[in-house]
Amino acid sequence: MSTVIDAGQVAEHNAKLQAQLQADYDALGGMLARRGQDIEELTSLAQGFAVAVPSWGVGTGGTRFARFPGRGEPRNVFEKLDDCGVINQLTRATPSVSLHFPWDKPTDAKELRDKAASLGLFFDAVNSNTFQDQVGQEQTYKYGSLTAGSAEVRAQAVAHNIECIELGKTLGSRALTVWVGDGANFPGQHNLRGALERYLDSMRKIYAALPEDWNVFIEHKLFEPAFYATTIADWGTSFACATELGPKAKCLVDLGHHAPNTNIEMIVARLAQFGKLGGFHFNDSKYGDDDLDSGSINPFQLFLVFNELADAALRDGAAFKPSYMLDQSHNVTDPVESLMNSAVEVQRAFVQAALVDRAALAVYQQQNDALQAAQTLKHAFRTDVSPILAMARVRAGGAADPVACYRASGYRDRVAGMRPAKAGASSSGIV
Secondary structure, eight states: OOOSSOHHHHHHHHHHHHHHHHHHHHHHHHHHHHTTOOHHHHHHHHHTOOOBEEGGGGSOOOOSSOOOOOTTOOSSHHHHHHHHHHHHHHHSOOOEEEOBTTTTOOSOHHHHHHHHHHTTOEEOOEEOOOSSOOTTOSSOOTTOSTTOSOHHHHHHHHHHHHHHHHHHHHHTOOEEEEOOOOEESSTTSSOHHHHHHHHHHHHHHHHHTSOTTOEEEEEOOSSSSOSSEETTOSHHHHHHHHHHHOTTEEEEEETTSSOTTOOHHHHHHHHHHTTOEEEEEEOBOSSSOOOBOTTSSOHHHHHHHHHHHHHHHHHHGGGOOOEEEEOOOOSSSOHHHHHHHHHHHHHHHHHHHHTOOHHHHHHHHHTTOHHHHHHHHHHHHTSOOHHHHHHHHHHTTOOSSHHHHHHHHTHHHHHHHHSOOOTTTTOOOOO
């Protein structure tokens, strides 16, 4: 496997931190042993965790007002893969990449797949884009795509999604994520029921094109760019559509796509209970779809989400396999650093959820002891599992401190010299 940061640099970095890490790991191991938990089992669990990196996330994002390009940001999908390779090399938690078409459409799909393999990467769900017009596009999506009143526009949007499936098959993906910004900005702009009927009619055609071993993930979002009524605005609509389409249709939960204070963990529990939880786009939000780094605002909510996922895994066993993906926009940070931090924070919540004393929790719930039930969850959440995560990385060849190792490597300075600034270089599309 090729590495884009010299392995010797990573080993040198780890050697400097080895004694400190081992001391912290042994201390945590002793504390966990007193609780009846095995640190080695938890480390093995951490090593098995994986979350996909979004190809668009390694570029610099922006807002509706402006976009400020970053130094050395990738200019094409191959350079994006190099950055994704660095993230996985140092965290050992992001072996897959989620592509977005047409931003990442290759001229030679086999060449792209070979490039990913050389970096130890493979491709997760592919994402379609019918929320913006592309150069040379015949029909506009200004007034909708899969829900548009125009049959020609809907046909174009359906054809694009089917093209994404075909590209994904060549690249080794097994899922298509569909998010549409379709909706209305004014009351009466469109018939609310009719828009959803047209959406389902379009999605049935896309669903019919899915290979037998594929899923389609329906992503909901409360608002934006449709500020009055978004067609797929909530988990209930997503669930209804996924149920209507069939067993290969699942719901995707983006943590930033909800109103502030929404009980997202309960949504997760409901979708898991009825077999329609397809996966996640992990990020964080303060007000509404800010696409902030995962765990940067509300790490306890992230933990509570994984608490429900751990419960579902115990109930449903090996059949429960939701897809984990990051989806973030980085305006003021180095995207590689933010994505590494986010991958670690999602992995942290995953391990913390494994620390919950579920037998004790069940007793407190049965006894209606609300305080002790809540404290049982807090006890796991407050446990600093950083030594477990760092040891898992080191044992897999990653970095004890990914950001510090990345900065010491000079990677950003090196690619900045190789990738001169170019308008629209990142193709992130998150503006």
